[in-house]
Amino acid sequence: MAEPLKTFFSAALVRRLAADIVQAEPTFPSRAFIKDASSGLAQMELLERGKHIATALEMHLPPAYPDAIDVLLRSLGPEHTTDELVGAGMAPFVYLPHVFFVAERGLDHFELSMRAQYELTKRFSAEFSMRGYIARDPGRTFAILREWARDDNAHVRRLVSEGTRLRLPWARRVAWLDRHPDHVLALLELLKDDRTTLVRRSVANNLNDLGKVHPRLLVETCASWLKGASAERRALVEHALRSAVKRGEADALRLLGFGREPVVAIEDVRFQPRRIAIGEQVSMSFALKNKARTSQNLLVDVAVHFVKANGKAVPKRFKLKRVALPPRGQVELHKRISLAVHTTRTPRPGTHAVDVVVNGQAFRSGSFEVLAARSPLGARTRRQAPGRLKLEDLFWELAAELQAEDPRVVEGTIMNGRCLRIGKEFLALVDYKGSGLVVKLPKGRVAELIDEGKGEAFAPAGKVFKEWLSVPKPDQRRWRALMREGIAHVGT
Numbered sequence: 001m002a003e004p005l006k007t008f009f010s011a012a013l014v015r016r017l018a019a020d021i022v023q024a025e026p027t028f029p030s031r032a033f034i035k036d037a038s039s040g041l042a043q044m045e046l047l048e049r050g051k052h053i054a055t056a057l058e059m060h061l062p063p064a065y066p067d068a069i070d071v072l073l074r075s076l077g078p079e080h081t082t083d084e085l086v087g088a089g090m091a092p093f094v095y096l097p098h099v100f101f102v103a104e105r106g107l108d109h110f111e112l113s114m115r116a117q118y119e120l121t122k123r124f125s126a127e128f129s130m131r132g133y134i135a136r137d138p139g140r141t142f143a144i145l146r147e148w149a150r151d152d153n154a155h156v157r158r159l160v161s162e163g164t165r166l167r168l169p170w171a172r173r174v175a176w177l178d179r180h181p182d183h184v185l186a187l188l189e190l191l192k193d194d195r196t197t198l199v200r201r202s203v204a205n206n207l208n209d210l211g212k213v214h215p216r217l218l219v220e221t222c223a224s225w226l227k228g229a230s231a232e233r234r235a236l237v238e239h240a241l242r243s244a245v246k247r248g249e250a251d252a253l254r255l256l257g258f259g260r261e262p263v264v265a266i267e268d269v270r271f272q273p274r275r276i277a278i279g280e281q282v283s284m285s286f287a288l289k290n291k292a293r294t295s296q297n298l299l300v301d302v303a304v305h306f307v308k309a310n311g312k313a314v315p316k317r318f319k320l321k322r323v324a325l326p327p328r329g330q331v332e333l334h335k336r337i338s339l340a341v342h343t344t345r346t347p348r349p350g351t352h353a354v355d356v357v358v359n360g361q362a363f364r365s366g367s368f369e370v371l372a373a374r375s376p377l378g379a380r381t382r383r384q385a386p387g388r389l390k391l392e393d394l395f396w397e398l399a400a401e402l403q404a405e406d407p408r409v410v411e412g413t414i415m416n417g418r419c420l421r422i423g424k425e426f427l428a429l430v431d432y433k434g435s436g437l438v439v440k441l442p443k444g445r446v447a448e449l450i451d452e453g454k455g456e457a458f459a460p461a462g463k464v465f466k467e468w469l470s471v472p473k474p475d476q477r478r479w480r481a482l483m484r485e486g487i488a489h490v491g492t
Contacts (some may be wrong), residue, residue: 008090009049011038017053017094024074033060047170050093054100065109069116069403072098079122083154083196084488095124103129107136119161128171130163135174142183146313149190154198160187161202168207181214185221192225193233197488200236201406207240218244219251226255231419238407245299246317248360258299259396262293262358264325268332271354271368276339278347278373281393284335286356286365290325298323301357307350307370316345317357319403321410334411336396339370394474395430395437402483408491415460420483422490428483435460436472437479439486443467454478 014037018030037056040280041049061068072489076095098120106113106129113133117126133141160167163185166177177184184206190205211218222237229237237255244252253259269286276282293323300320305313323331337354339347350371355362399420403409412421419429427438441449446469449455458468471482 005090006044006046007047008093009041009046009096011041013094014038014041014053014056017097020075020077021071025071028071029060033057036060045176052101054104055095057097057101058105063464065105066112068108069102069109069112072101073119076119076123079153080155084198092124095120097126099126099129102126103132105117107132110137110140114141117159118148118156122153122155125155125162125255126159127163127165127168129172130159130170131168134164134225135172135176138176138183140179142187145187146190149187154194157191157194157196157199158202159446161191161199161206164320165206165209166213178213180211181217184210185217188221192236193230197492200232201239204236204239207237208243211241211244215244215249219249219255219328222252222255235408238266238306242407245303246361248357248362250360253299256299257297258322258359260296260359262296262298262361263290264296264298264358264363265289265291266356266363266365269356269366271366273368275369275371277371278339278349279341281396282337282339282368284337285332287330287332288323288325288356288358289330290328293327295327295329296304296325298325298358299360300333302337303355303357303362304337305353305355306345307348307352309346309348312349313350313353318400319407336400337368338393338397338400340393343436391436391474394476394479395428398476398480399428400462401480405461406487406491409487422487425490427486427490434472435470436474437482438468438470439482440467441486441489445469445485445489455482 004172011034014034017037018028018034021028021033022030033056036059037053041052044052057072058068061071062451076098076409080092099117102113102116102120108135113129117129117133120126120129130141145160145164148156153159163188164177165171166181166184167173178322180354188203188206191199194200207218207221210221218240222241225233225237240253241256245256265288267287267289270284272283272285273280284302288298288300290351299322301317303315303317303318305315307313311458318335318337320335321333323333325331341347349371349372351367352370354365356365399409399411402420408422409427410421412419412426414426414429417429420427426440428437429435430437435458443466446455446457446467448459449469458465458470469482471479
């Protein structure tokens with residue numbers, strides 16, 4: 001099992017921070033800082049660790065904030081080398097304590113702190129610290145953000161959008177943003193056609209947050225942006241509407257071309273197996289039939305009613321597929337449903353009802369039974385090849401996660417098996433003749449990873465696919481990072 005993210009903030013990382021600061025300022029009391037910053041760290045969660053280290057920085061940096069921030073900025077490492085964060089892993093989080101330091105100590109030093117956040121976001125991200133500055137002085141802060149929206153650095157432009165999200169995860173809410181969404185939209189107008197997916201994805205997330213507070217304004221904005229939209233802007237709008245679509249909001253569905261009430265039948269529903277243990281997967285298949293005399297564009301999801309600790313069932317929607325069915329036509333669809341334990345969802349025993357959701361309308365389609373987790377010895381049947389189930393489980397769990405992040409990622413077929421695609425382009429597959437993960441990346445990147453021993457050439461039947469990398473060993477963090485790199489490559 002992969003180490004929890006919080007373990008990144010360890011005594012070793014504290015020593016590294018101290019060494020970086022000493023290199024910039026030899027008088028820094030590194031030994032005392034290491035002792036205070038490491039004390040009690042193991043008992044803390046991720047954000048708590050970042051704040052704890054920030055407190056130790058405050059204790060041992062020069063007492064005057066201008067002097068302290070000067071030392072920190074001189075200790076920073078190189079900027080992000082690409083316009084993407086994909087594949088960076090936890091490395092940039094080394095600057096999380098710096099962001100907390102600016103958030104807590106810098107509010108009385110506006111100009112210095114805005115410069116600090118400008119530098120930090122080129123190496124990590126400063127949306128968390130930006131919230132306090134918006135809350136205290138929105139006029140001055142937004143004036144600078146308008147300038148940054150035209151900055152040459154994509155990570156700075158991303159901060160403009162990310163820092164003004166109404167419901168930014170892990171961050172404090174800013175009531176002023178809720179009351180003045182027009183100011184936020186004015187910034188997003190400057191960024192909606194940004195040349196990088198990094199920034200456009202952030203704009204989509206900002207709009208998605210907007211819809212949770214001002215749903216009418218989200219629809220109006222998306223409708224306006226769809227007029228004469230490029231393919232990139234349309235993809236942005238579709239991603240921005242994802243939560244509204246999941247909520248079945250008619251206006252959002254209409255904007256995407258799925259506003260008509262479906263005239264369909266759900267038939268031949270099968271769950272295999274129908275009784276599963278926590279930690280396993282169930283495969284669902286069904287036939288979707290067009291009962292109308294005209295063609296229909298259909299957006300199909302699956303909603304699983306997960307049983308909670310209090311015995312109540314709460315539905316969770318999973319994206320499935322967009323289909324265009326001719327009159328009286330039909331298509332067979334498949335969905336894997338994972339009952340793995342996640343930090344955000346703990347499966348419980350009980351009957352789990354399942355709906356097929358078509359253009360926002362739910363059709364109850366059956367149920368499956370979840371049992372208590374099996375013992376380790378009983379978790380694998382004789383027919384299952386050792387390791388294969390683990391490889392496929394990991395791949396399709398990651399696939400579901402990435403599909404939730406980017407609706408362009410869809411299931412397809414290749415070489416008589418299942419795969420992931422973006423549109424018609426191949427993205428990834430799993431376990432083709434022992435290959436493990438196979439993912440499409442730039443040719444030079446594939447060669448680089450092979451040279452570093454981090455992957456292998458993919459050569460079925462002796463033909464080498466120069467843009468395809470094979471990673472036979474299952475590794476959740478590594479596979480996730482590579483699949484996200486693949487999305488950035490294939491999706492551009």
